[in-house]
Amino acid sequence: MEEKVKISEPEEEIILNMGPQHPSTHGVLRIILKLSGEKIVSAKPDIGYLHRGVEKLGETVTYVQFLPMLDRNDYLSATTNELGLVLAVEKLANIPVPERAQYIRVLFSELSRLASHLVWLGTFCLDLGGALGGGTSVFLFCFREREKILDIFEKMTGSRMHPHLMQYGGVRYDVYPGMDKDVKEILDLMEERINEYEEMLVNNPVFIDRTKGVGILPKEVAMEYGCSGPVLRGSGVKYDLRKAHPYSSYDKFDFEIPVGENGDVFDRFKVRMEEMRQSVRIVRQALEGLPEGPITSQMPVKVKVAVRTPPGEVYTAIESPRGELGYYICSDGKPNAYRLKIRAPSFSNLSVLPYLLKDHLVADIVAILGSLDPVFGDVDR
Amino acid sequence: MKREKIKEELKLEETKDGFLVFKSSEFYHVMERIKKDFPYLSFITAVHFPQEKAFDVIYAFRNIDEPEIIFLKTKIKEEEKLPSAYKFYKGADWMEREIYDLFGIEFENHPDLRRIVLPEDWEGHPLRKDYPINKAPEKYDYRKKPVLRRED
Amino acid sequence: MNVILFSIIYLIVALTIVMYITWFERKFAARIQNRVGPYYVGRPHGWLQPLADVVKLMLKEDIVPKKADKTIFNIAPPLVFIGALLTFCVLPVAKGLYISDLAVGIIYFFAVSSLMIFGVFLAGWASNSKYALLSAFRAGAQVVSYEIPLILSALVPVVLAGSLRTSEIVRAQDIPFALYPVFGWVAFIIFLIAGLAEENKVPFDVPEAESELVAAYNVEYSGMKFALFYASEYAHILALAVLASILFLGGYRGFYPHVGPEWVWQVIWLFIKSFFMLCLFLLIRWSFVRIRIDRLLLFSWRILFPISLINLFLAAIWKIFF
Numbered sequence: 001m002e003e004k005v006k007i008s009e010p011e012e013e014i015i016l017n018m019g020p021q022h023p024s025t026h027g028v029l030r031i032i033l034k035l036s037g038e039k040i041v042s043a044k045p046d047i048g049y050l051h052r053g054v055e056k057l058g059e060t061v062t063y064v065q066f067l068p069m070l071d072r073n074d075y076l077s078a079t080t081n082e083l084g085l086v087l088a089v090e091k092l093a094n095i096p097v098p099e100r101a102q103y104i105r106v107l108f109s110e111l112s113r114l115a116s117h118l119v120w121l122g123t124f125c126l127d128l129g130g131a132l133g134g135g136t137s138v139f140l141f142c143f144r145e146r147e148k149i150l151d152i153f154e155k156m157t158g159s160r161m162h163p164h165l166m167q168y169g170g171v172r173y174d175v176y177p178g179m180d181k182d183v184k185e186i187l188d189l190m191e192e193r194i195n196e197y198e199e200m201l202v203n204n205p206v207f208i209d210r211t212k213g214v215g216i217l218p219k220e221v222a223m224e225y226g227c228s229g230p231v232l233r234g235s236g237v238k239y240d241l242r243k244a245h246p247y248s249s250y251d252k253f254d255f256e257i258p259v260g261e262n263g264d265v266f267d268r269f270k271v272r273m274e275e276m277r278q279s280v281r282i283v284r285q286a287l288e289g290l291p292e293g294p295i296t297s298q299m300p301v302k303v304k305v306a307v308r309t310p311p312g313e314v315y316t317a318i319e320s321p322r323g324e325l326g327y328y329i330c331s332d333g334k335p336n337a338y339r340l341k342i343r344a345p346s347f348s349n350l351s352v353l354p355y356l357l358k359d360h361l362v363a364d365i366v367a368i369l370g371s372l373d374p375v376f377g378d379v380d381r
Numbered sequence: 382m383k384r385e386k387i388k389e390e391l392k393l394e395e396t397k398d399g400f401l402v403f404k405s406s407e408f409y410h411v412m413e414r415i416k417k418d419f420p421y422l423s424f425i426t427a428v429h430f431p432q433e434k435a436f437d438v439i440y441a442f443r444n445i446d447e448p449e450i451i452f453l454k455t456k457i458k459e460e461e462k463l464p465s466a467y468k469f470y471k472g473a474d475w476m477e478r479e480i481y482d483l484f485g486i487e488f489e490n491h492p493d494l495r496r497i498v499l500p501e502d503w504e505g506h507p508l509r510k511d512y513p514i515n516k517a518p519e520k521y522d523y524r525k526k527p528v529l530r531r532e533d
Numbered sequence: 534m535n536v537i538l539f540s541i542i543y544l545i546v547a548l549t550i551v552m553y554i555t556w557f558e559r560k561f562a563a564r565i566q567n568r569v570g571p572y573y574v575g576r577p578h579g580w581l582q583p584l585a586d587v588v589k590l591m592l593k594e595d596i597v598p599k600k601a602d603k604t605i606f607n608i609a610p611p612l613v614f615i616g617a618l619l620t621f622c623v624l625p626v627a628k629g630l631y632i633s634d635l636a637v638g639i640i641y642f643f644a645v646s647s648l649m650i651f652g653v654f655l656a657g658w659a660s661n662s663k664y665a666l667l668s669a670f671r672a673g674a675q676v677v678s679y680e681i682p683l684i685l686s687a688l689v690p691v692v693l694a695g696s697l698r699t700s701e702i703v704r705a706q707d708i709p710f711a712l713y714p715v716f717g718w719v720a721f722i723i724f725l726i727a728g729l730a731e732e733n734k735v736p737f738d739v740p741e742a743e744s745e746l747v748a749a750y751n752v753e754y755s756g757m758k759f760a761l762f763y764a765s766e767y768a769h770i771l772a773l774a775v776l777a778s779i780l781f782l783g784g785y786r787g788f789y790p791h792v793g794p795e796w797v798w799q800v801i802w803l804f805i806k807s808f809f810m811l812c813l814f815l816l817i818r819w820s821f822v823r824i825r826i827d828r829l830l831l832f833s834w835r836i837l838f839p840i841s842l843i844n845l846f847l848a849a850i851w852k853i854f855f
Contacts, residue, residue: 016663022747038667038826048498055483056507060514129822137819140566206822223421223445226472237445244448313398315441315452317423328439330428339508341426343441348424351475362667362746363825380498 024127027376043357050380058340071162074378077116080320082166088327092314101170107286110279116321118146124370170296211266215368226348229323235263241319265371346378383418400454422470465491483508552583593756602659609656610761616648617765620772627799638699660753668749678833683727685841689720703784716848721781778806
């Protein structure tokens with residue numbers, strides 16, 4: 001069963017235009033495939049269908065106005081988006097952050113990582129299994145759990161998807177009374193369910209068959225392409241910005257960085273599953289060690305120009321669920337950035353797609369693309 | 382610290398924010414040296430300065446084994462071209478295409494320099510500071526311009 | 534005249550059941566996935582959902598792509614549908630209750646159900662869509678690969694019963710729930726797998742792989758033409774489930790009290806057995822992910838084909854000597 005069926009080379013190559021409207025391109029990706037029978041000769045991704053000019057917007061509106069817009073960028077984990085910019089501006093303007101706020105940031109970053117990975121798991125299996133089949137079951141199970149996490153967001157901030165939780169110098173909302181009970185309930189549930197899903201999928205020979213040995217990404221290539229997050233770690237590089245350059249008091253938390261071995265789709269799957277477990281651990285620690293004190297060093301002011309930065313340049317990066325999410329700000333002392341660059345993890349992760357797809361079968365496209373987990377709000381910006 | 386080593390070896394100046402400045406004419410030399418210690422390309426970006434008619438192009442590299450990041454910066458004139466880093470880092474492909482798309486900086490020896498996020502017939506480069514932002518967009522007339530184009 | 538009347542009633546009942554299989558599948562899947570499924574149309578269980586679907590599909594605009602091969606494009610869906618319906622001719626629902634008891638019943642069944650693949654292939658070709666074309670290729674390769682183990686495994690009961698007549702096969706299974714020797718059960722498992730593959734059902738739904746090929750050979754079809762594909766797919770499931778219960782589970786035979794006419798009990802028994810087969814199909818369908826096409830073909834040629842061939846051979850030897 002090891003080798004593939006040898007499909008004799010036809011003389012003509014088909015050009016197949018996959019997307020931008022396609023059920024499994026996770027948004028609006030278009031891939032121009034050159035096929036020889038079922039085999040992919042070359043793949044050209046075409047992005048930009050969701051380009052909204054966020055970087056230009058970041059230059060025209062003030063920092064305060066820009067923050068809620070970032071929720072729409074990587075819409076599956078909105079809090080981490082905000083956290084990146086908030087950290088960059090705080091570093092440039094030297095705004096202190098109380099420890100309680102830092103813990104709340106960590107707590108919600110990890111909750112949104114859980115939610116984001118749940119969506120990933122669901123859609124990944126949906127791609128593998130098909131909308132009318134086993135895949136849908138996993139998809140719906142995952143969304144059931146995700147909804148519970150989003151309920152916490154809603155109770156805390158009033159919004160499920162776009163919480164706008166961060167603020168320069170802290171967070172906008174303190175934890176509501178009884179939140180630790182709610183969160184602990186979800187964590188207990190999640191621990192159980194993660195094991196359940198992993199068992200269900202890893203013990204499924206069809207799933208193993210579809211993922212093992214497919215889309216192998218060697219270490220060196222992953223680094224050259226600037227892949228980050230689970231994609232990099234799946235290739236066996238033990239690199240996590242939460243450990244490498246700790247931010248927001250991540251150094252006080254005890255967690256491990258899971259790594260893969262071969263860098264195939266299955267390894268990326270394993271890494272993400274393990275990451276979910278680690279997130280649960282971090283959230284538990286954050287809840288237990290939540291210090292008393294103020295949640296922000298600056299009073300919330302309803303003025304657009306509440307934050308000014310001194311002239312200068314800064315780059316901070318955080319570990320979003322998809323990888324290194326960085327913000328480069330070039331400031332000239334005004335309340336808005338002179339230039340704001342978003343280093344999107346999905347963008348770099350997706351750029352490795354032509355390399356990965358070559359010489360695979362059409363059916364592997366969805367598995368490989370799903371394992372990269374791009375969010376197109378993030379890719380196109 | 383490998384960053385200090387590189388700084389001394391290549392005799393680079395440092396800005397107050399910790400960005401190392403190199404001349405664009407020494408591009409290949411600098412990249413070759415960086416690649417040895419910093420195998421991970423984090424991002425490439427540019428900043429436009431319309432008064433000086435110049436761009437700052439910023440490169441960020443990471444060292445994975447010992448967590449370290451290095452920022453390089455080079456200044457080029459508006460009409461100048463910059464060599465592509467694709468030879469050293471494959472990830473530069475899309476990053477440079479994005480800069481070409483949004484700033485109009487051309488990269489020499491780039492394998493496939495096309496617009497990436499904007500349509501191919503877009504006029505202007507939006508992230509330049511002289512790009513008009515208050516102009517109403519032109520209505521797209523599908524009868525005059527083809528909606529679909531055939532690749533290859 | 535009697536036969537014509539009977540066949541009309543037979544087909545109407547069969548199609549109604551097919552309609553309600555779609556409803557049942559949706560409910561079944563919903564239960565697996567902690568959902569409710571159809572609810573509002575015909576509260577509280579969505580009883581009228583299939584009817585609403587039919588009405589919706591009938592009212593939909595019939596779109597024919599500009600560059601499609603129009604004749605073939607229009608012929609393909611009825612061809613598939615006819616292929617699926619014709620299979621019911623040889624399936625007896627009770628003793629003496631059949632449209633036709635052909636002497637070559639089993640062969641006829643597979644011959645006409647192969648008509649369906651022509652329809653699929655024509656549809657894929659005529660749609661002038663690359664997705665549909667790729668899907669038609671896949672469907673062709675898959676059906677060619679899986680038809681052989683399917684027929685070989687169906688031949689085991691034929692050999693053991695000594696007849697190609699479906700009614701004879703049922704009669705040969707003296708004890709209800711068929712006490713075939715071990716070959717019969719091996720053949721049953723192969724029949725189940727190959728039948729699922731024939732069906733283009735998950736996990737063997739590579740021709741239909743909507744996450745890769747969108748919706749495959751029926752991607753360009755809408756309205757009633759799509760409905761024909763859809764209905765024939767489910768009709769074929771039903772036919773296969775009935776055939777499986779006739780071949781392996783003793784068909785309409787079973788224990789029944791001697792109350793009322795005998796044929797009613799026989800129909801009920803057949804229904805229960807077919808329903809069991811159907812649930813088996815659906816359960817597999819809603820709990821697996823899709824197999825890749827190359828592995829799928831290898832599985833057929835390297836595992837199913839030799840096993841079913843050897844199994845048939847051993848069954849024949851057993852039949853001769855015991």
